[in-house]
Amino acid sequence: MTSPAAGPDGTPPPGCPAHVSHDEGTATDTAPGAEEEADTGAEAGTPEPLYGPGFAADPAATYTRLREYGPVAPVRIAPGVDAWLVTGYDAALEVLRSPERFAKDPRRWRALADGTVPADSPVVPMMMYRPNALWTDGEEHVRLRGAITDSLSRVDPNALRGYVEHSADTLIDRFGPKGEADLLGEYGATLPLLVFERLFGCPPELGEKLVEGMSGIFDSDADSEKANALLAETLARLVALKRAEPGADVMSWMMAHPAGLTDEEMIHQLVVLMGAGTEPQQNLICNALRLLLADDRFAGDLAGGSMPVEDALDEVLWTDPPMANYAIHYPTRDLEFGGTWLREGEPMLISLAAANTDPALVSDRRGGNRAHLAWSAGPHTCPAKDPARLIAAVAVEKLLDRLPDVELAVGVNQLAWRQGPFHRALAALPVRFPPIALPVTADENSGDSGWNPSPAPSSSILPAEISTPREPVSASEDRRRWWSFLARWWRGQ
Numbered sequence: 001m002t003s004p005a006a007g008p009d010g011t012p013p014p015g016c017p018a019h020v021s022h023d024e025g026t027a028t029d030t031a032p033g034a035e036e037e038a039d040t041g042a043e044a045g046t047p048e049p050l051y052g053p054g055f056a057a058d059p060a061a062t063y064t065r066l067r068e069y070g071p072v073a074p075v076r077i078a079p080g081v082d083a084w085l086v087t088g089y090d091a092a093l094e095v096l097r098s099p100e101r102f103a104k105d106p107r108r109w110r111a112l113a114d115g116t117v118p119a120d121s122p123v124v125p126m127m128m129y130r131p132n133a134l135w136t137d138g139e140e141h142v143r144l145r146g147a148i149t150d151s152l153s154r155v156d157p158n159a160l161r162g163y164v165e166h167s168a169d170t171l172i173d174r175f176g177p178k179g180e181a182d183l184l185g186e187y188g189a190t191l192p193l194l195v196f197e198r199l200f201g202c203p204p205e206l207g208e209k210l211v212e213g214m215s216g217i218f219d220s221d222a223d224s225e226k227a228n229a230l231l232a233e234t235l236a237r238l239v240a241l242k243r244a245e246p247g248a249d250v251m252s253w254m255m256a257h258p259a260g261l262t263d264e265e266m267i268h269q270l271v272v273l274m275g276a277g278t279e280p281q282q283n284l285i286c287n288a289l290r291l292l293l294a295d296d297r298f299a300g301d302l303a304g305g306s307m308p309v310e311d312a313l314d315e316v317l318w319t320d321p322p323m324a325n326y327a328i329h330y331p332t333r334d335l336e337f338g339g340t341w342l343r344e345g346e347p348m349l350i351s352l353a354a355a356n357t358d359p360a361l362v363s364d365r366r367g368g369n370r371a372h373l374a375w376s377a378g379p380h381t382c383p384a385k386d387p388a389r390l391i392a393a394v395a396v397e398k399l400l401d402r403l404p405d406v407e408l409a410v411g412v413n414q415l416a417w418r419q420g421p422f423h424r425a426l427a428a429l430p431v432r433f434p435p436i437a438l439p440v441t442a443d444e445n446s447g448d449s450g451w452n453p454s455p456a457p458s459s460s461i462l463p464a465e466i467s468t469p470r471e472p473v474s475a476s477e478d479r480r481r482w483w484s485f486l487a488r489w490w491r492g493q
Contacts, residue, residue: 047074047082050325050421057417059324059424063087063354071338075349077325077421078123081111083347084340085325087354089361089373091338095329095350096378102329102348103137104380105129109330110345125228126422127328127347132268134380141379143259148269151253155199157387164391167194168398172436176402179435180409182428183399184286191395192281196274201249202238209234214274235267235274276384283322283425284392288312289399290429291320294412309396313389314369317356321374324353324424352376353424406433 048066049055055062066073071088086092095102106129111117117124129135133145171190175181189211197207209230216227238251243263246252254261254269261269292298292312316322327350331342342348356372375382382388399406408415409430416427 047076048085049076050085051076051078051419053419055421056419059353060357063351063357066351066354067359070340072340072342072348075421077349078121081117081121081123083328083349084342085354086338086348086350087358088338089355089358092327092350092352092355092373093377095337095348096327096373096376096380099137099379101332101335103332104135104141104329105137106135106328106330106347108332108345109347110343111347113345120225122224123421125224125231126326130268130271131265132272134272144261144265144269147254147257147259147261148273150257151250152384154253155250157390160195160199160387161390161394163195163198164191164394165398167191168395169402170194172399172402173438176436177438180430180432182430183289184282184426184429187399188282188286188289188395188429189278191285192278192391195391196277199249200238200251200270200273201242201247202251203241206234206238206241210238210274211278214279231271231274232267235270236263238270239263239266276382276388279423279425280322281388281391283423284313284316284388285395286426286429287316287320287322287424288392288396290408290412290415290426291316292396292400293406293408293431309393309400312396313392314372317370317374318372319353319357320424321352321356321372322424323374323422325349325351326422327352327376327380349421350376402436403433406431 048062050059050062066075066085066087071086071091073085073087075083075085077083086095106112106127109117109127112119112124112128131144133141133148136144168187168191171187175186181187193207193211196202196210197204202210213227213229213231213234216224216230240263242249242251242255246255250273251266251270255266288309292309298308298312329348329350331337331344331346331348333344335342350373352373356374375385375388409432415429418425418427
């Protein structure tokens with residue numbers, strides 16, 4: 001990684017901490033001799049670490065320091081793994097909307113290709129190339145993304161709402177009589193898994209292994225190589241199962257799509273979908289619940305009987321997006337961007353959290369302002385922001401409706417955050433509340449699992465009546481239904 005380049009007269013470049021002003025400028029082609037100039041540029045100092053307990057506890061302080069460099073700053077995302085972090089809102093939009101200059105394909109990552117970054121680095125599973133829609137560009141991206149969006153567009157959004165509501169009730173029934181719960185482990189992490197299992201025809205025993213593997217590749221202190229192996233092995237079993245026993249589910253529709261996905265491609269599309277539909281979703285649910293329960297601005301509304309859930313979701317997506325730093329891109333050539341010379345193949349992470357809180361933005365970030373970058377932007381923007389928001393809103397509303405007197409069991413400052421450069425994730429969300437009595441219902445005597453709305457279809461497939469056969473719609477963006485893809489929303493997919 002190169003440092004910001006000094007000017008011809010030896011003065012610090014725009015964006016350097018020593019420069020009087022911070023230039024939010026645009027990227028240009030490298031001028032003749034720029035490579036040599038960059039080699040002799042001013043030292044940027046040690047890259048700021050985006051891992052460890054200090055960063056997890058207070059990432060905003062890190063972003064404040066990084067802004068002294070300008071819109072792009074040098075960071076270290078794991079021991080021995082350096083990258084650039086885009087912290088400016090306008091600069092982030094420019095990267096996300098300029099695929100001709102900033103590509104997604106990680107095979108461009110020079111430091112990984114030449115062995116500078118070891119293959120067993122904890123961040124590699126989250127950054128390595130996989131033949132899926134997240135890590136491809138151009139026509140290949142269109143083909144792979146089309147198989148996903150066309151298949152997911154067949155899901156009835158009303159059925160999705162029903163699944164979320166019924167799942168939320170089922171989970172609350174489990175811990176409600178106890179008067180206490182960890183809303184992360186017993187609610188926020190479990191509900192998205194139930195939705196994923198249902199829509200994708202995934203048996204629960206495989207779903208649990210998938211969540212274990214996916215959580216492991218997010219955490220910087222976990223054995224990410226082992227977690228990645230577990231994820232790959234379990235997804236291979238799931239693909240083999242659905243090839244042998246197709247049903248009315250998203251996986252079977254993807255397999256039958258004209259894109260002709262191979263088993264390997266299927267596995268890697270599922271990595272994208274699993275990553276989008278579980279870990280970030282649980283973070284959005286729990287971060288919103290934390291805000292509602294801990295912030296005095298919302299407490300009065302809750303006590304008065306109203307539930308400002310939409311406001312809370314907007315604020316979380318602005319200030320604590322579930323994926324804080326991701327949407328990784330690679331310069332397609334050496335170029336100058338925001339006052340910094342970037343080399344071809346150096347990873348650039350978009351700090352969705354820092355860009356959203358850019359001091360240059362002047363806006364009210366509560367109550368309806370949705371110009372944040374939590375869903376990314378550009379060709380890899382998330383087309384599933386509406387369903388992702390729907391799942392979170394229903395989950396939060398259901399919990400507050402069923403447990404109106406719920407409160408944090410510890411002080412908000414005692415809540416711990418999981419370590420890792422990419423996500424903004426609580427380690428636990430302990431709460432207490434008056435125990436609730438469960439009414440006796442017909443379902444309790446019928447042997448129903450409590451997951452499927454009545455009438456209860458098989459738990460491994462979607463009922464055929466909730467889907468509508470239709471022509472593939474990937475060729476026309478306007479025809480895609482909002483439930484088009486459980487995407488990597490904050491991460492640039």
